[in-house]
Amino acid sequence: MTETTKYTAMALIMKAMAHPTRLFILDKLNEKEHCVCELQELIGSDMSTVSRHLSVLRNAGIVDSRKHNNQVYYRLLCPCVLDVYQCMIQLRQEDKGLTK
Amino acid sequence: MTETTKYTAMALIMKAMAHPTRLFILDKLNEKEHCVCELQELIGSDMSTVSRHLSVLRNAGIVDSRKHNNQVYYRLLCPCVLDVYQCMIQLRQEDKGLTK
DNA sequence: AGACTATTTTCTTGTTTCGCCAAATAGCAA
DNA sequence: TTGCTATTTGGCGAAACAAGAAAATAGTCT
Numbered sequence: 001m002t003e004t005t006k007y008t009a010m011a012l013i014m015k016a017m018a019h020p021t022r023l024f025i026l027d028k029l030n031e032k033e034h035c036v037c038e039l040q041e042l043i044g045s046d047m048s049t050v051s052r053h054l055s056v057l058r059n060a061g062i063v064d065s066r067k068h069n070n071q072v073y074y075r076l077l078c079p080c081v082l083d084v085y086q087c088m089i090q091l092r093q094e095d096k097g098l099t100k
Numbered sequence: 101m102t103e104t105t106k107y108t109a110m111a112l113i114m115k116a117m118a119h120p121t122r123l124f125i126l127d128k129l130n131e132k133e134h135c136v137c138e139l140q141e142l143i144g145s146d147m148s149t150v151s152r153h154l155s156v157l158r159n160a161g162i163v164d165s166r167k168h169n170n171q172v173y174y175r176l177l178c179p180c181v182l183d184v185y186q187c188m189i190q191l192r193q194e195d196k197g198l199t200k
Numbered sequence: 201a202g203a204c205t206a207t208t209t210t211c212t213t214g215t216t217t218c219g220c221c222a223a224a225t226a227g228c229a230a
Numbered sequence: 231t232t233g234c235t236a237t238t239t240g241g242c243g244a245a246a247c248a249a250g251a252a253a254a255t256a257g258t259c260t
Binding site: 035036037047048050051052055067069070071072 | 235236237
């Protein structure tokens with residue numbers, strides 16, 4: 001298995017996305033940037049948990065943040081990551097259609 | 101956070117892909133179908149480990165398998181999952197170009 | 201049936217992830 | 231300074247994940 005680093009790097013990004021809450025966040029950030037408390041409101045879990053999720057996404061280079069007053073606004077750096085969503089939906093449909 | 105199930109389902113698929121070895125496998129299966137021992141040869145880890153990875157991908161509905169003699173051939177069900185690869189590469193490039 | 205090959209499953213161990221609580225940090229306002 | 235709000239970070243227990251060794255399964259061949 002050559003080019004191991006290539007797949008490791010990709011896996012890091014995929015892993016960062018591989019969580020329901022984080023996929024939800026990316027979907028929201030695709031519309032417009034949001035601060036942590038707005039997302040926390042929408043998600044419903046502890047603010048620290050939401051902040052953790054956001055830092056995971058930032059470490060993966062998927063989102064970026066800026067500070068305005070005492071709020072931190074996050075925005076989507078790479079909207080292309082959402083392209084997978086269509087494929088996921090397609091996959092789910094196919095699964096439903098399977099006999100076995 | 102409404103539509104939780106939607107994001108949970110997508111996360112299952114993403115999680116299945118979020119591993120270097122499994123990304124490598126998908127890349128290989130995109131060319132043509134392969135049996136477990138062929139993949140094991142390419143990857144180098146234990147055959148049981150490779151088989152496990154394949155079952156993760158199959159459970160997620162990304163690949164399918166058929167039995168020929170005493171070998172099991174896996175094939176990619178949904179090539180569209182590989183579209184993310186381009187975005188990953190793009191993300192990596194951007195990261196390199198960042199100053200901070 | 202018995203040997204052999206390919207694959208899957210079980211088990212065990214070590215690592216990572218998750219989510220909350222509590223404490224720390226930062227900025228604004230009085 | 232003190233208080234208030236928004237956010238991040240450290241710590242901890244629970245759950246999920248990963249990988250190899252060994253045992254179990256299934257199919258082929260003689």
